[in-house]
Amino acid sequence: MVMDCDAVIVGTGPAGATVAEVLTTAGWSVVMLEKGRNHLLSLDAPFEPLGEVSNDELKLLFRHFLGPDPWLEPRTFRHDETEGDRIHVGDVNNLPSTIGGGGIHADGKLPRFREIDFRIASELAPVDGAELVDWPLDYDELEPYYAEAERVVGVAGDADANPFAAWRSGPYPMPPGPDMFCAALTSDAATQLGYHPYRAPTGVNSVEYDGRPACNNCGFCGYFGCPIDAKGDPVAPLRHALRTGRCDIRPESYATEVLLDSSGRKARGVRYLDADGNAHEVSARHVVLGAGAFETPRLLQRSGVGNADVVGRFLMYHFQTFAMGIFPFRLHAHRGRSVTHLMDDPILPDPAADTAAREAGLPWMRGGIVEHGGASHPITEAIHLSPGEDHTRLMLGSPMRDRMAVFTMQGEDLPQATNRVDLDPHVTDAWGLPAGRVTYSPHRHEIECARHWAPRLEAVMREAGATHTFWATSPALPEHAARRRITNPSPISRHVMGTARMGNDARTSVCDRWQRLHDVDNVLVADSSVFPTGAGYGPTLTIVALAIRAARALADLEPLRSQRQARVP
Amino acid sequence: MPVWLTEHEHAVVAAAADRLIPPYDAHPGGAALGVADFIDALLGAFTFDPPRIWAGGPFSGRAGGDPSFEQFMDLSALEELAWRTRIEGSKGMVERERNGAVIGWQQQYHEGIAALGRDFCDVTPDEQDARLDRNPEFKALLYAQSCEGAYAAPEYGGNRGLRGWASIQYDGDVQPRGYTDEEVAGRD
Ligand SMILES: Cc1cc2nc3c(=O)[nH]c(=O)nc-3n(C[C@H](O)[C@H](O)[C@H](O)COP(=O)(O)OP(=O)(O)OC[C@H]3O[C@@H](n4cnc5c(N)ncnc54)[C@H](O)[C@@H]3O)c2cc1C
Ligand code: SF4
Numbered sequence: 001m002v003m004d005c006d007a008v009i010v011g012t013g014p015a016g017a018t019v020a021e022v023l024t025t026a027g028w029s030v031v032m033l034e035k036g037r038n039h040l041l042s043l044d045a046p047f048e049p050l051g052e053v054s055n056d057e058l059k060l061l062f063r064h065f066l067g068p069d070p071w072l073e074p075r076t077f078r079h080d081e082t083e084g085d086r087i088h089v090g091d092v093n094n095l096p097s098t099i100g101g102g103g104i105h106a107d108g109k110l111p112r113f114r115e116i117d118f119r120i121a122s123e124l125a126p127v128d129g130a131e132l133v134d135w136p137l138d139y140d141e142l143e144p145y146y147a148e149a150e151r152v153v154g155v156a157g158d159a160d161a162n163p164f165a166a167w168r169s170g171p172y173p174m175p176p177g178p179d180m181f182c183a184a185l186t187s188d189a190a191t192q193l194g195y196h197p198y199r200a201p202t203g204v205n206s207v208e209y210d211g212r213p214a215c216n217n218c219g220f221c222g223y224f225g226c227p228i229d230a231k232g233d234p235v236a237p238l239r240h241a242l243r244t245g246r247c248d249i250r251p252e253s254y255a256t257e258v259l260l261d262s263s264g265r266k267a268r269g270v271r272y273l274d275a276d277g278n279a280h281e282v283s284a285r286h287v288v289l290g291a292g293a294f295e296t297p298r299l300l301q302r303s304g305v306g307n308a309d310v311v312g313r314f315l316m317y318h319f320q321t322f323a324m325g326i327f328p329f330r331l332h333a334h335r336g337r338s339v340t341h342l343m344d345d346p347i348l349p350d351p352a353a354d355t356a357a358r359e360a361g362l363p364w365m366r367g368g369i370v371e372h373g374g375a376s377h378p379i380t381e382a383i384h385l386s387p388g389e390d391h392t393r394l395m396l397g398s399p400m401r402d403r404m405a406v407f408t409m410q411g412e413d414l415p416q417a418t419n420r421v422d423l424d425p426h427v428t429d430a431w432g433l434p435a436g437r438v439t440y441s442p443h444r445h446e447i448e449c450a451r452h453w454a455p456r457l458e459a460v461m462r463e464a465g466a467t468h469t470f471w472a473t474s475p476a477l478p479e480h481a482a483r484r485r486i487t488n489p490s491p492i493s494r495h496v497m498g499t500a501r502m503g504n505d506a507r508t509s510v511c512d513r514w515q516r517l518h519d520v521d522n523v524l525v526a527d528s529s530v531f532p533t534g535a536g537y538g539p540t541l542t543i544v545a546l547a548i549r550a551a552r553a554l555a556d557l558e559p560l561r562s563q564r565q566a567r568v569p
Numbered sequence: 570m571p572v573w574l575t576e577h578e579h580a581v582v583a584a585a586a587d588r589l590i591p592p593y594d595a596h597p598g599g600a601a602l603g604v605a606d607f608i609d610a611l612l613g614a615f616t617f618d619p620p621r622i623w624a625g626g627p628f629s630g631r632a633g634g635d636p637s638f639e640q641f642m643d644l645s646a647l648e649e650l651a652w653r654t655r656i657e658g659s660k661g662m663v664e665r666e667r668n669g670a671v672i673g674w675q676q677q678y679h680e681g682i683a684a685l686g687r688d689f690c691d692v693t694p695d696e697q698d699a700r701l702d703r704n705p706e707f708k709a710l711l712y713a714q715s716c717e718g719a720y721a722a723p724e725y726g727g728n729r730g731l732r733g734w735a736s737i738q739y740d741g742d743v744q745p746r747g748y749t750d751e752e753v754a755g756r757d
Contacts, residue, residue, distance in 0.1 A: 037645060037648075049627075051626050051627035051628075051637070052625070052626045052627070052642065053626055053627065054624070054625070054626030054627050054628070054629075054637075054638065054742065054744070055629075055741070055742030055743060055744050056624055056626070056638070056721075056722055056742065057720075057721065057722075058624075058717055058721035058722065058725060059623045059624055062717060063622060063623060064651075065623050069647075069648065069651045071651045071654065071655065072647055072648075072650070072651050074668060089668065177750075178750035178753045178754050179753070179754050180753055180754070181753065181754055181755060181756060184754065215747075216744070216745070216746070216747025216748070217747050217748040217749075217750070217752070217753045218742075218743050218744050218747045218748070219743070219748065220742070220744075227626060227627035227628070227744045227745070228627070228744060228745060252645060275645060275646065275647075276646075329756075330738070332752075332757075334739070334740075335748040335752055335753045336748070336753040377720075378720035378733070378734070378737060378739050379716055379717050379720045379721060382590075382716035382719065382720055383712075383713055383716045387588070387589035387590070387708070387712045387715075388588070388589070388591065388698075389591055389593065391589065391590055391591070392590060392591055392592070392593035392596050392598070393593055395596070395736075395737050396593065396594070396596055396736065396737060398737060398738070401737075401739070402737075402738070402739075427668055428667060428668065430647055430650070430651075430667065432667075
């Protein structure tokens, strides 16, 4: 039978774009289906930027420019089944739905995971109520793919800056960009108090790289798109794939079903709806799912494909703890790349955290990286204030936008089978398909970890000179939820993982160690759905590294190997 | 001339915006910042082609480059459905009522403005505040959109003369100039 292409890829975010680059370079023909619109690059040679994203707070933050429009694509949320079918309809961890996916939005802090993150079940004691497992691969195997991911995306960083980083085979492809005033202030204070902040590796060009210019620090980075293509959003891999002449990208093409052949053990392609609502089928030797860890399980469930006992389960976010400091002077955190410093300290074992864990009846606790950030834009500041005299007085002083520094701890979220994505029984999207529904409650571990670290992060803010400090979490802690008017109870984290976990046992996982479905082996899951555990680091570099590894294996390319480079003392 | 509001409604929105975002020292209030023009442009977005929902890109021209914000962008059929539903309401049309009926902003403004009273512009500020408080849902909508009108890019109709940004020491969009490394790292 003649197929339309070698592989059909659903989704054009970092996961799908990476696979497309590897496969097309290896000579495969690829069709990419993306439900969102194309605002990124011309799909005709020479594939120039479209210049449609801009420094425009209204368009990007309030008018759903990059999608998904929550009215067209509602998602639903509940904490647990006792709440009924749902308690919220609308935006639930929405990542952009557009050519480039969430890669456009992200401000691209791209650290690697550490060795232990792949083996927490073996290295650490079990925790009641959490299903910890090791990954079916380890850091040493992934290292060369991390290096390749940093090269493809274009990561600027300093290999020696983080004393706790895992081993590396070489330096970053670019030196770090300029430090933001506000991050330098808080990271000096953190150093004073014995922590170990470092210059963040970011997927932002510090020099001209791969035909794209250096970042000019415009400040509309996280939640925006880069108007000058200086960000390591998927523009680079998509452009490389397009240049091979073997990549056909179809925007406004909504994949509705993975189609199986009559044996039920092979996929024969994907059905999708075009912008006019007409159905089409793309036949392919292989199907690759890079729809993100929310949409990939939804598509599998709709298609009845994949281990039905596990698909959608073990949904993980990062449990976010925010410590805010208000300063008596302006921090101008609207200049620069949003976040220029990180620190890993809450991920590492330390006596105070061990004691706190024991007192809470937990064997251990692991937080996450702390991002040294700040800044919001003025509409965002304004709507958080109340109307009347105070509004204008506070806007002039700008306690939030211009005088607030923010630590965000991306706390590790332990996998629980009850946390999941499934299909809402009543709410539908604009295509008439059941909305995806999240059922999610954090584990006690995340809550105790936030309670332990939040006051310590506040102390760093005070050391840095903040005159007022406070903290909050997302999702809200029980003691805070009661006090606050919460319109959207879903966690605001945009790091979504775990909903088609990989493992060696076909009964307890969805994908094998090459990210192929156990039961339909020509379907490959390329996104963070496959993560068995979530670690305390941003997921995207790991998504890209895994996708390179899985796609190279698919195309029968030699595995990449690397050698440990001695650390420069 | 407003495009969607009547002259009277426009005046009421301006007066109300001045109570929600009052002038203060040298800082202009919602009325002087053109909040009513911004809201009128949103309610009448579909009287323009392309509709005035998304300004163009990549640059406004204020920091160099061509002024492309002025060329508003096309919406897809689905995006138009979503924005018309928000603005005009579902009006019993099946495709707009998939998950229930929607009361559009146009109707919320018509009714909300009427509820503030014919004489809203002429009563005392205290009385204006009291009337806004008696219509909390409309007040919340008006406040959220006044914030947008005061501080969004001026191409959307508000932030008149860039005074919304200037008074709060904000540069707004800065591409393609950006900031120098010294401006990022330095104290000032
Ligand atoms: C503001 C922000 C900041 C962030 N910062 C960081 C950071 O600093 N570090 C980090 O590691 N991560 C960060 N992230 C997270 C990062 O964006 C995601 O991890 C990443 O985008 C995930 O890539 P993905 O390809 O798996 O999925 P996505 O980027 O979500 O892409 C999936 C694509 O598939 C499309 N799709 C879905 N379903 C279908 C369907 N049925 N048919 C067709 N197409 C479909 C979607 O429209 C989307 O374009 C950030 C995210 C945001 C929003
Ligand atoms: S800060 Fe740099 S990378 Fe980010 S959007 Fe601006 S120019 Fe692009």
